[in-house]
Amino acid sequence: MSIYIKNAWYVAAWANEVNRDLLKRRILGEPIVLYRKNDGTPVALIDRCAHKLLPLSMGHLAGDNLQCGYHGLEYDCSGACVRVPGQDRIPATAKVRSFPLVERYNAIWIWMGDPAMADPSKIHTVRKIGEPGWSVVDGGYQLHGGDFLNIAENLQDPAHTTYVHVRTIGNPATSEVPVKVEQGDDYVVAYRWSNNVPPPPIDKKNGNFKGLVDRCQYYNYFAPCVSRVDVVTMDAGQEHTEENMDKGLRVYSYKFLTPETESTTHFFWMQVRNFGAGDAKVQAELFAGLNQTFAEDNVIVTAVQREQAATGVRQQTWLSIDAGPSRVRKMLEDMAAAEQA
Amino acid sequence: MSIYIKNAWYVAAWANEVNRDLLKRRILGEPIVLYRKNDGTPVALIDRCAHKLLPLSMGHLAGDNLQCGYHGLEYDCSGACVRVPGQDRIPATAKVRSFPLVERYNAIWIWMGDPAMADPSKIHTVRKIGEPGWSVVDGGYQLHGGDFLNIAENLQDPAHTTYVHVRTIGNPATSEVPVKVEQGDDYVVAYRWSNNVPPPPIDKKNGNFKGLVDRCQYYNYFAPCVSRVDVVTMDAGQEHTEENMDKGLRVYSYKFLTPETESTTHFFWMQVRNFGAGDAKVQAELFAGLNQTFAEDNVIVTAVQREQAATGVRQQTWLSIDAGPSRVRKMLEDMAAAEQA
Amino acid sequence: MSIYIKNAWYVAAWANEVNRDLLKRRILGEPIVLYRKNDGTPVALIDRCAHKLLPLSMGHLAGDNLQCGYHGLEYDCSGACVRVPGQDRIPATAKVRSFPLVERYNAIWIWMGDPAMADPSKIHTVRKIGEPGWSVVDGGYQLHGGDFLNIAENLQDPAHTTYVHVRTIGNPATSEVPVKVEQGDDYVVAYRWSNNVPPPPIDKKNGNFKGLVDRCQYYNYFAPCVSRVDVVTMDAGQEHTEENMDKGLRVYSYKFLTPETESTTHFFWMQVRNFGAGDAKVQAELFAGLNQTFAEDNVIVTAVQREQAATGVRQQTWLSIDAGPSRVRKMLEDMAAAEQA
Known part of the structure; x- marks a missing residue:
């Protein structure tokens, strides 16, 4: 199939x-x-x-x-x-x-x-794009050496950040925080709040945080091809209302996955954010940082794809952190099967 | 097979x-x-x-x-x-x-x-080679990325000249002239006369034509591996006798196809002509021009071969211009089948 | 299998x-x-x-x-x-x-x-290593483009030396000397003595021989992965006792073959010798010379492997010189079959 x-x-x-x-x-x-x-x-x-x-x-x-x-x-x-x-x-x-x-x-x-x-x-709605106070980094493109299911799993998997992105967005403080997973008809979301933690280097710089922060990550996957990671970093100690979250750093990180072949994927990415508007330096740094981050993912998914092809096996042990990624894969596989039936 | x-x-x-x-x-x-x-x-x-x-x-x-x-x-x-x-x-x-x-x-x-x-x-007879007034450009070699059937079809196909060889031998004036096809036991010839047309740039230069010309092209394919394109460019308004044709520019352009594998072909070429004898500059320009022309063909047949391999299909629609090429292919396929039977 | x-x-x-x-x-x-x-x-x-x-x-x-x-x-x-x-x-x-x-x-x-x-x-015992008067060149490594059976045959085959290693260890004088083959449970040895012959260039240099020499080569293969070639070059005319042999040049040339895949092999090599102790120049020359020699073998076995894969055939004629190599192959194939049975 x-x-x-x-x-x-x-x-x-x-x-x-x-x-x-x-x-x-x-x-x-x-x-x-x-x-x-x-x-x-x-x-x-x-x-x-x-x-x-x-x-x-x-x-x-x-x-x-x-x-x-x-x-x-x-x-x-x-x-x-x-x-x-x-x-x-x-x-x-x-x-x-x-x-x-x-x-x-x-x-x-x-x-x-x-x-x-x-x-x-039916085209997926991109949030906040074009609204006042929100800036966009787009045009990101990489050809990834994994199929879109492996990439979707990777995008839906907060646990790898600490180990794969140690030089960019990794943050050891969050690695032990459990993730909650919810699912709808055509989406899966995994999320976690890490409260009273030091901000990661990039956030600290962009948000001018003086002390500890509350930080959330929502990993949304909208079938079949859109990933949106929502990140909020806000001063610790506030209620997590939409209004308070908008006062912090808020970012929607989009990836649009387009299968090239059964084992490679066009990886388009775009980021919408509420800070650093009109700042060319921030803009350039964000582009470079995100590009580097996704290149790190590409190294991983390319190697995983190669091993899967060599062994005919997908994985040999299942962990708690697989809950979200596995649901995404099942949702996508079911959708492909239904369409082909 | x-x-x-x-x-x-x-x-x-x-x-x-x-x-x-x-x-x-x-x-x-x-x-x-x-x-x-x-x-x-x-x-x-x-x-x-x-x-x-x-x-x-x-x-x-x-x-x-x-x-x-x-x-x-x-x-x-x-x-x-x-x-x-x-x-x-x-x-x-x-x-x-x-x-x-x-x-x-x-x-x-x-x-x-x-x-x-x-x-x-049984070795094919090359015309005029060594006769007084006739010069030879030989030694041409390219490795082409298509099987010899695709290349034979391409050689037997005048219609591609306008589009593939626009920078070299292409001449839009001839592209709408219908081609006649004749066939013998082991050859196919397609030909067309274009009368009262402007000479293509290379002919104009070599033949010193002042006005319009009559121009013929005979595309001969001798099974299994020899293509000879005869080109005559002569002042318009004369009868098309052998004698008159010899007074114009007359060229025999030979290609000797030797299959390397089932999908690649050694492409040897030689040209015999009745002008520019002893002119090293003409000789060098002819070699360079022909070499470039056949390199243009190689780009095309290599791409066609790749698409045929990817799809398992040879072509999806048939046109009038396929008459000559299709006959050559059939002649060669029949010959291979008979030999293997 | x-x-x-x-x-x-x-x-x-x-x-x-x-x-x-x-x-x-x-x-x-x-x-x-x-x-x-x-x-x-x-x-x-x-x-x-x-x-x-x-x-x-x-x-x-x-x-x-x-x-x-x-x-x-x-x-x-x-x-x-x-x-x-x-x-x-x-x-x-x-x-x-x-x-x-x-x-x-x-x-x-x-x-x-x-x-x-x-x-x-069960690890193979390397001779003389660490004993007084004996020096070691080790650390040699090449990735060879043949399976370990082809390489084992090559190592057990004195007859190729004259033709493959003409620039290094080849010596036409020995090429017509017949080889004797003996076999045990898990080893094969092929050997020949060439008496009253001029020493090969490298031996002459290292051993300071003034005249003719007696020279023996023992090609030992210990299943499944150790080759030891013993070479003695001694002044001609002496009895071939162990004691006399130790007074000449004596070398144990080890190769340890580790299959990388079914068609490629890690080729580790080491040489133990009784001359040139502490001489950095001799040491460097030996390393370079042996490295070059085995690179020559790699060219051969890589080409042979490619032809075997292309034809599905191993060889088309059998010669006397195949006696030793064939026994090694059979010993190894039998061992693999027994293990897998």
């Missing part, structure tokens, strides 16, 4: 990656070519000419059409061939698949499943 | 590639070692010692014999082992296969099939 | 390769991590955490324990998990395999089979 869940919106690219050049990217195992029409509308087609299979990304744009680089066949944005040099009749088989796209949150979202189900209202 | 046709003469190497060093080359999937005897006769043996299978190309010449680099076994030019250091008796199994060779047209031709059928008169 | 023989002591590493860093090495197909406790005792564990399979070599030492780099699980030197951050109970499945080790002859020996059978007295 495939691990792919097709009827969903995935981030195909950041908006600024798609332009009048041809972008080649594999998504859910399919070769895709992305470009924009002259009016800016993004287009996604199968990257393989119906004639001799040459990748269309090796061709050229002819206005809004895509011209194959082998024999000049031209496809319009729906994937219909509209010109065959040397003949008037266009065969019914001369067409390639096109994919529904939506541009939102500086990203191009693609629907790989049944086009009739491609409802833009 | 294999795509290989074994009972045929293939170019194994250019004559100047084969000397007293040992040349290792895979042909129709077989590892071959090539060298010359002291009297200049070329030799081809299986590149694998009968004893421990070490490639003989890792050994040394001992006079006209080839000495294995592991235990010093010596093979003569027939592939018979004639010396085993440390013992007098030479086992009957101590031998390697040798292959019939003929040196002609500055090339070494090899017969990979039944040696009893290796009749040198 | 696997070619591995598990119930045996193999060199896992040179002693100075194993320290407080984590050494990752594949042995008999298993990923192993090696390190030393604070008291210097070497430890070998399976290099794969029982939880999420992350290689433990990507983690860190915590005192004498090995801490996984993903979630901080700590394993003691027996492979038992002794700490799971975030929970008190340690699951029975949280453990990894540990391997018996012995440090001897500057090497770390590992037992990959049934631990109950790991008797240190």
Whole structure:
């Protein structure tokens, strides 16, 4: 059985990656070519000419059409061939698949499943983006060497932070705090509050904390492809109301997972926060720090994927910290099975 | 079923590639070692010692014999082992296969099939080579990333020129001219005349044409491995007699395809022409231009081969321009099937 | 059937390769991590955490324990998990395999089979090491691209020396001398004496020979993984007593073969000799010369392995010189079959 869940919106690219050049990217195992029409509308087609299979990304744009680089066949944005040099009749088989796209949150979202189900209202809602006082770091991209299930488990797993991210966001003080897990129809959330603890180095710097803090982390996974980690760091001793939390440091850290193949994943990331607005240095440091953090995760999931492939086994012992990650995996596996049934 | 046709003469190497060093080359999937005897006769043996299978190309010449680099076994030019250091008796199994060779047209031709059928008169005749007024560019070699059927189709397909060779021999004026196809027992020819057209840049330069020209291209494929493209560019308005054609620019562009494996091909090329004799600059420009042109083809066939392998499909729609290429493929596939039956 | 023989002591590493860093090495197909406790005792564990399979070599030492780099699980030197951050109970499945080790002859020996059978007295005895007048060159290591059976055959095969090692230890004078082969339960020895011959360049230099010499080579193979080549070069005309041999140049050249995979082998080598004691230049030259010699063998066995894999055949003709090598192979194959039965 495939691990792919097709009827969903995935981030195909950041908006600024798609332009009048041809972008080649594999998504859910399919070769895709992305470009924009002259009016800016993004287009996604199968990257393989119906004639001799040459990748269309090796061709050229002819206005809004895509011209194959082998024999000049031209496809319009729906994937219909509209010109065959040397003949008037266009065969019914001369067409390639096109994919529904939506541009939102500086990203191009693609629907790989049944086009009739491609409802833009199903695109995940990113919190606070564009609201006053909230800043965004986006454009983050890494190709991760693990399948999206392993990555989803890793994202839903606070316990690894202390050991994998010791140089960045790791904080030994929180490692022994138990995590609570809740689940809905299409999400799992694991969370923990660590009260009266010293702030981790980055938070201390950004929030100007003088003493101990209360700190929470909510690890939300929204099936099939969105992870949102909410972090609040606030002066210790206050009630944990939304209002008080907004006075502290508050961050929504998004990852959008798009399977490239059954064993690799496009890892897009974005962060929305309520501090350091307009501060280019903070912005640059956040980008660099997060990029480094996720690169640390990539080293781990790549190694785990390799060992799983070598052994045919996923893990050999189960721990309490697996509760949240295991629920996410089961939710995603069930969803794939239901779709394929 | 294999795509290989074994009972045929293939170019194994250019004559100047084969000397007293040992040349290792895979042909129709077989590892071959090539060298010359002291009297200049070329030799081809299986590149694998009968004893421990070490490639003989890792050994040394001992006079006209080839000495294995592991235990010093010596093979003569027939592939018979004639010396085993440390013992007098030479086992009957101590031998390697040798292959019939003929040196002609500055090339070494090899017969990979039944040696009893290796009749040198079956080597394809190259036109005009060595005749007064005709010059040759030869020695062209590229390793192409497609099987020889895909390459044969590409060579027999005038329609790609406009799109693949836009920087070299492409000429949009000819792209809408229909192609006629004729077929014999062991050849296919596709041709078209484009009359009253502007000459392409290279022809204009070499032929000093002042006005419009008539231009023909004959795409001949001689099974299993020779492509000859005849191009004539002549002042427009004349009758298309052989005599008039010889007064224009006339070129025979040869490609000799030698399968390396089921998915890669040695691409040897040679051009015979009736202009620019003795002009080193023309000679160098022709070599560079043709080399670039065929490198452009290699990019295409390599990508097509990769997509065919990924999909298990050859093409998804058929066009009029496929008539000639499809006939060549069928002719070659039938020939391979007959030989293997 | 696997070619591995598990119930045996193999060199896992040179002693100075194993320290407080984590050494990752594949042995008999298993990923192993090696390190030393604070008291210097070497430890070998399976290099794969029982939880999420992350290689433990990507983690860190915590005192004498090995801490996984993903979630901080700590394993003691027996492979038992002794700490799971975030929970008190340690699951029975949280453990990894540990391997018996012995440090001897500057090497770390590992037992990959049934631990109950790991008797240190079964470690092969290295001759003369540490005795007065005898010097050692050790620390030699190469990763060879052939399986250990092909390498064992090569080591047991004097006949290749003339052809493979022409620049180093080759000596045409000996190539026609027949080899005698004897066999015991777990060893094969092939030997030959060449009397009244000129000494090879290296021996002449080291032994100061003025004239002809008698020279013997004993190629001993002790199953499953030790090769010892004894070489004596002595002035010609003496009786071949042990005493007279000790007055000449006498060398024990050891190779310890440890299968990395079914097609690659860790090649550890060591030489014990009775000349050039305390001479750093001789020592350096010997190391360089032997290293070069074994690199020459590696080129050969790597090519042979590749051809065997490509053809599914081991050799196509059998020669007298195969007597010794074939017996070694048979001895080893029988041993593997018996163990697996």
